Amino acid sequence: MLITEELIDFNLQATTKEEAIEQLGNLAHQVGRVKDVDAYVEAVLKREEAYSTSVGFGVAIPHGKTDAVLEPFLGFAKVKDIDWNAPDGSPVDLVFIIGVPEAQKGTEHLTILAKISRNLMKEEFREQLRKIHTKEGILSLIQEVVQ
DSSP: OOOOGGGEESSOOOSSHHHHHHHHHHHHHHTTSBSOHHHHHHHHHHHHHHSOOEEETTEEOOEEEOTTBSSOEEEEEEEEEEOOOOTTOOOEEEEEEEEEOGGGTTTHHHHHHHHHHHHHTSHHHHHHHHHOOSHHHHHHHHHHHHO
């Protein structure tokens, strides 16, 4: 599975995008999706330097492609209003993180990104993400979108 309950955090204690990326990278490492957290975080931050992964509407989708990722994954966290340099200036409170092995970089992460992004444009989907307070509920909602 691309996302599991162990890759969901409803109360990520991060105050910066760097902290959020590092903490979500550690979460992916704990469940065996990332073998080298530092290398993964470095790849995500390098991508972040090129262009902010905040898509507006209070949402960010940081992602990285590296051999430090063992298996493609999608993580999700709720955070407290992080300044992520959003195009609309809004602080981020919802974070999706994507990790893909270097060998699958051409298609896998773009497919995941497209499925998530398409739904994030819908206000109803974003509202559901903010209202659901169980891992099972979030998992079910996201799995509908990415499968």
